[in-house]
Amino acid sequence: xxxxxxxxxxxxxxxxxxxxxxxxxxxxxxxxxxxxxxxxxxxxxxxxxxxxxxxxxxxxxxxxxxxxxxxxxxxxxxxxxxxxxxxxxxxxxxxxxxxxxxxxxxxxxxxxxxxxxxxxxxxxxxxxxxxxxxxxxxxxxxxxxxxxxxxxxxxxxxxxxxxxxxxxxxxxxxxxxxxxxxxxxxxxxxxxxxxxxxxxxxxxxxxxxxxxxxxxxxxxxxxxxxxxxxxxxxxxxxxxxxxxxxxxxxxxxxxxxxxxxxxxxxxxxxxxxxxxxxxxxxxxxxxxxxxxxxxxxxxxxxxxxxxxxxxxxxxxxxxxxxxxxxxxxxxxx
Numbered sequence: 146x147x148x149x150x151x152x153x154x155x156x157x158x159x160x161x162x163x164x165x166x167x168x169x170x171x172x173x174x175x176x177x178x179x180x181x182x183x184x185x186x187x188x189x190x191x192x193x194x195x196x197x198x199x200x201x202x203x204x205x206x207x208x209x210x211x212x213x214x215x216x217x218x219x220x221x222x223x224x225x226x227x228x229x230x231x232x233x234x235x236x237x238x239x240x241x242x243x244x245x246x247x248x249x250x251x252x253x254x255x256x257x258x259x260x261x262x263x264x265x266x267x268x269x270x271x272x273x274x275x276x277x278x279x280x281x282x283x284x285x286x287x288x289x290x291x292x293x294x295x296x297x298x299x300x301x302x303x304x305x306x307x308x309x310x311x312x313x314x315x316x317x318x319x320x321x322x323x324x325x326x327x328x329x330x331x332x333x334x335x336x337x338x339x340x341x342x343x344x345x346x347x348x349x350x351x352x353x354x355x356x357x358x359x360x361x362x363x364x365x366x367x368x369x370x371x372x373x374x375x376x377x378x379x380x381x382x383x384x385x386x387x388x389x390x391x392x393x394x395x396x397x398x399x400x401x402x403x404x405x406x407x408x409x410x411x412x413x414x415x416x417x418x419x420x421x422x423x424x425x426x427x428x429x430x431x432x433x434x435x436x437x438x439x440x441x442x443x444x445x446x447x448x449x450x451x452x453x454x455x456x457x458x459x460x461x462x463x464x465x466x467x468x469x470x471x472x473x474x475x476x477x478x
Contacts, residue, residue, distance in 0.1 A: 266460025
């Protein structure tokens with residue numbers, strides 16, 4: 146009997162070692178495609194304005210991609226925002242980009258937009274919140290109060306412009322006639338508000354946005370609520386407005402501005418996207434990095450903490466790119 150114990154011990158040791166190797170192999174499989182060299186070459190990522198979340202997220206994602214794919218060069222392009230980003234990818238001026246779902250659908254719905262049928266999704270990222278900013282002592286308390294005022298509605302090719310025009314229309318305001326519009330975005334809007342050159346400005350971005358955090362340090366402002374009833378009116382404008390959801394901007398977004406109060410507004414999801422003809426291997430690896438880097442990027446871009454494997458596959462209105470699909474299938478429980 147005593148001779149059996151060493152044999153059983155060795156067997157269990159071998160079983161334990163085998164289990165350890167399997168676990169290690171699964172870990173490698175999660176981190177890297179086993180035995181596969183990282184892709185190389187050059188890709189272009191179109192982001193956004195320097196003071197916006199798209200640009201900040203893009204820079205941090207490039208750092209993560211450099212770590213995972215050291216032989217892949219990632220070029221960043223600044224842009225006005227979602228509308229320009231969608232067009233760049235559709236026409237081959239960029240390989241990957243971030244854009245709001247409403248801007249994607251708007252591009253696809255428009256007649257004769259080149260490359261609309263080639264657009265593909267990589268991951269659903271985080272939500273943009275519409276933020277309507279006015280001086281703290283302003284008499285503007287609703288979107289309807291913007292009539293006759295000087296309002297920054299974002300650059301023509303931005304996602305902000307798309308949303309601002311629609312929100313104003315829902316409130317019965319024609320952006321070309323009933324306000325004095327300007328094309329300021331998050332890069333110039335804050336300073337012009339401080340200088341008294343505009344009465345309000347629209348911004349749509351992840352929470353918190355660096356440009357507004359900096360403004361809060363030097364200027365007293367507040368957010369104008371966009372009530373659920375106004376969001377409901379938006380849904381009747383066209384198919385693209387179905388992506389707008391009534392919500393509250395949490396009180397923790399800008400504590401010094403909100404004073405512990407949530408602000409009614411609307412939100413829309415952001416998508417990481419590419420074209421159908423993008424190399425599936427590059428797209429698969431990039432998708433893996435997006436998911437893996439969530440926590441690291443999230444320490445600096447709070448909204449990136451919301452990137453989640455369970456929801457990333459929902460890239461409506463875009464079908465998933467084959468490379469992204471491969472990754473999601475590989476990690477499916």
